Amino acid sequence: MVIDRIGNINKISGTDQFQNQKAKEVKKSGGEDVVSISQEAQEAKVISRATETVKATADVRMDRVNEVREKLHRGDYDKPDNEILDKVAEKIAQTLLRI
Numbered sequence: 001m002v003i004d005r006i007g008n009i010n011k012i013s014g015t016d017q018f019q020n021q022k023a024k025e026v027k028k029s030g031g032e033d034v035v036s037i038s039q040e041a042q043e044a045k046v047i048s049r050a051t052e053t054v055k056a057t058a059d060v061r062m063d064r065v066n067e068v069r070e071k072l073h074r075g076d077y078d079k080p081d082n083e084i085l086d087k088v089a090e091k092i093a094q095t096l097l098r099i
Helices: 009-028 038-054 062-074 082-098
Strands: none
Touching: none
């Protein structure tokens, strides 16, 4: 079975005109691309980096734990003096005032 050509297919519903118009628009644009990042996206990036930093940081400061263990073994906390008691009371007060 042989089918002869049926008209010019490119002329269907003005396809050529649309393509020509698009080509002109591309030429007018000057070829510069512009990208803008929204404020929300920038803030999300900052939050993401902060979250990664927190995840990478150890939950326990072993240097402080070892220091306190050493003080416990030496007996520094067996009979605390007024200076230590004042520091502890001050930290408790600061914590309670923040609540």
